[in-house]
Amino acid sequence: MTEPNAAEDERRAAAFAFDVFARECPSRSVLEHVTGRWGALVLAGLRKGPARFNSLRRRVDGVSEKMLAQTLQSLERDGFVHREVLAVLPPKVNYSLTPMGESTADHLLAFIDHLESQMPAVLEARRRQEQV
Amino acid sequence: MTEPNAAEDERRAAAFAFDVFARECPSRSVLEHVTGRWGALVLAGLRKGPARFNSLRRRVDGVSEKMLAQTLQSLERDGFVHREVLAVLPPKVNYSLTPMGESTADHLLAFIDHLESQMPAVLEARRRQEQV
């Protein structure tokens, strides 16, 4: 009966090895993809529902074509976003969140909400610093 | 009885104005400071308790002096981090989280925990993509 436990142990050991505080850890790159300048906004934007490229681009105000494409590729590689190509003319590509993407986006939205609620305090703190 | 509501409305309007989806919104810079490459790790690192400069630098593996100083300055300006200078020799500077910093770091740690738990799935997704 050691087989199931061995798998358990391996998974736990792996989870420990993913500590973001360690240099050269793969979880850092994921953290950067997800929380990066556009990654967070794209995830949050897709949480409102699936969207096509230019539709999503309008949701995330200010993102260039290049960065949106690049961000979507990262998120797709990491398994947060699903990309569905419809072979029609003109081409249609649908982007949606995977289940993992949804749960991640939920965390992110909660975090963003919290940040936005603190914005007045942040702006006040900035004003105080300026006067020094 | 319109006075209290006016204040309410103003606060709600302000919160709306901080929507991260809007370009040129101050909340975007805060989001970037907090979730940026080092910002997130520094906040998470300080959540373990106050620390001095080099002590903190050891907690956040791989950060250079320059980036740590820069990150701490951003976070201090935004009111997440408190900087306390002790006028002794050799100089001692203590960094700690403000209450706002603590609540933000808590959200962040929850988010990081969630991400780390998903790492096996992420790595598997990456492997699948490579084979294409």
Next chain:
DNA sequence: CGGGATCCGAGACGATACTG
């Protein structure tokens, strides 16, 4: 419409040296 390819400037980042 949904991108890929390319160019280019600005800023991020790290290593090192120096200071109070």
Next chain:
DNA sequence: CAGTATCGTCTCGGATCCCG
């Protein structure tokens, strides 16, 4: 010890053009 200053590298990110 806690930074600042300087420098070089390298990536980010926008603009533009192009293709299926």
